[in-house]
Amino acid sequence: MERSRKRNAEVTRARILAAAKQAFSNTGYSHTGIREVAALAGTSSTLVLRYYGSKIGLFEAALRDSMPDHEVVRPPYAEFATALTKMLRDNPGATDSMLMIAMASGEREAATIAAQIFTELNIVPVGAALGDPDGKVRALQMAILGIGFVFFIKHLPLTIFDERETDSICDWFTQSVLNVLEPDRRIH
Template sequence: MDALTTPPRKRDAAATRARILEAAQRAFSETGYSHTGIREIAGMAGTSSTLLLRYFGSKAGLFEAALTAAMPIDAVFAQPRETIGRSLAEALLDPANAVRPPLMIALAAGDPEAATIAAKVFESQTVAPVAKWLGGADGRARSLEMAMLATGLVSYLRQLPLRPPSPDEREHIVAWFAGAIQAIVDQTER
C-alpha cells in the first residue's frame, strides 16, 4: 500500500549533515537566527529536528557550523588588488551567494547569543585574515572599516525592506562602496 509513497532515502550521515548545513545557511540568512526554528531547518533538509540536534548539539552549535562553513572570502581576495572594491561589491550583492558573512552578522546582531557566535567566527575567519592581507600596523582597524562597509551594504541592499533604490541610486551606492573599499586598501601608513 506504500506503492505511492516515496521510498525512504538511503541512509548517509554525511549527506544528511550536509543537507542540514545547507538548509541552515539558507534559512538563517533569510529569516535570521531567532526567527528560524530548528524544525523548519530540519524540514527543509528532509529530516527531523532530533537528528539535527544530534549532529550539531544545539541550535547555537548549528549556527556556528553554518557560519564557519560560509566563509568563502579567499576567492574574493585572490582577485586583483587594484579592483578589489568592485570584486567585493559584486560578491556581496550576487543573489546566488545566499550566505555571506556580513549578512549573517547583520542577521545575528539582534540576538545576544547569536551575536557572540557570529562575532567570534567573523573575527577569526574574516577580520584577522583581511587584516593580514592588508598588512601594516593599522591593518586591523582598516579591516574593521571594510567590515563595517560590507555589513552596511548587505544590510541595506539585501536585508532591510526599505523602499528599493532606483537603478541609478543603486549604481551610485555600489560605486561609492567600491571606491571606499579601494581607498582603504590602497591607503598607505600615515
C-alpha cells in the same frame, strides 16, 4: 554499506547546513528554529540535533561554513573592490555570513559566537594580508562597509531606488572599499 551510509550522512549534513544558512540569514538567529531548519533540509529535528547538538551548535557550524576564503584580498585592489561589489550584489550565497552576523546581534550567545568566528576567519586573516600598522582596523572597516551594503541592498531592499541609483550606490561602495584598501590614496 558503511561507505554509502557515510556518503548519505555527508549529503544530509550539507543539506542541513544549506537550510540553516538560508534560515539564519533570512530570519535571524532568534527567529529561526530547529524544526524550521529540519523542514527546509527535508529531515527531522532529531537528526539536526544529533549532528549539531543544539541550535547554537548549528548556528556556529552554518556560520563557519558560510565564511568566505579571504586569500583573494591582494593587489590590484581596484580589481578586488570591483569584484567584491559584483559578488555581493549578484551572488545570494556570498551574503549569508554577513547577514547571519548582522542578524545575530540581538541574541547575546549568538552574537558572541559570531564575533569569535568573524574575528578568526575574517578580521585576523584579512588584517594580516593588509599588513601593519593598521591591517586589522582596515579589515573591520571593510566588514562594516560590506555588512551595511549587503543589509540595505539585499536584505532590506529599498525599492525607491532605480537601477541607475543602485549602480551609483554600488560605485560608492567599490570606491569606499578601495579607500580602505589603499589608505595612502585617501584625501585627508
